[in-house]
């Protein structure tokens with residue numbers, strides 16, 4: 554067995570650690586790039602969403618490097634994600650890759666815990682380590698993805714306050730490059746601990762009042778930087794502080810809480826007024842996050858999703874109402890393989906300009922709010 558998996562943000566680092574701990578051979582998918590997208594788009598149905606094209610591109614590249622077992626998450630959900638696995642199998646078979654083994658990690662609530670364990674045991678059987686070490690390996694992989702998500706969140710937030718311009722982005726890229734070079738889980742944990750402490754102690758200027766933006770939308774597109782033109786890093790260049798709730802570790806925790814209906818409680822509650830039912834993907838989470846963002850102190854939100862993404866199209870139709878009701882600016886960016894980066898940047902810059910002038914305008918208004926207090930004082934002297 555030579556296993557491979559899609560490259561989705563920090564998921565690849567967790568899977569790398571898991572395979573190293575389990576001592577099973579693996580092919581680490583390369584970072585997504587134009588070639589990955591071109592290959593995936595060429596062999597995909599035209600109307601399928603961008604994540605599918607990148608996953609297919611990843612798999613073809615990894616199979617060419619020797620992978621024969623493909624691990625993918627599945628779903629019976631209402632959007633195209635439910636079709637991903639069947640479609641991947643058919644396309645890869647048509648391309649002549651016939652000796653592949655697919656392991657589909659469907660939700661245990663949908664396929665039953667027994668079937669879920671049977672599927673996972675196919676990976677476990679290929680590992681020579683003891684049962685207790687396998688459990689430890691799973692735990693370590695989760696710790697890795699959780700730490701990576703934490704470090705990313707600190708870097709994106711602190712970019713708005715950094716004393717040395719560009720430091721957060723430079724250190725973020727440095728740690729990612731080094732993490733992909735780690736040879737074992739111990740090395741990975743040491744590296745992540747080091748960078749977590751680095752960001753905890755980075756020099757900041759808390760007198761700054763940067764623009765703060767929430768990144769919301771379809772989960773693959775917002776956690777995989779290539780598919781969103783590295784928006785969080787671009788915003789770091791502008792000195793913007795960003796916040797994103799959806800992450801791979803959030804997704805895992807949510808999945809565990811789903812059977813007891815404790816998943817995304819606060820987000821779903823916030824979305825309730827506008828979207829009381831789940832519509833597939835993370836459409837409801839997008840709406841809930843938009844409602845909550847102002848309370849988090851954000852100046853605006855950017856929704857990102859792939860062209861034709863059904864749950865996000867529904868969420869998008871609701872966002873103008875939230876924008877109006879909460880007086881909270883929200884911009885939508887739709888990405889696909891033909892989206893041009895220049896047009897995308899122009900829109901982001903225009904949105905930042907608008908947020909900045911709104912912020913300035915609110916600051917100018919602040920002294921007016923205190924005027925009645927002054928008048929009352931004068932009145933008392935009389």
Ligand code: SF4
Pocket residue numbers: 602603604632633634771773833834835859861862863864865
């Ligand atoms: S959530 Fe959207 S992008 Fe993701 S699989 Fe479903 S339709 Fe495609």
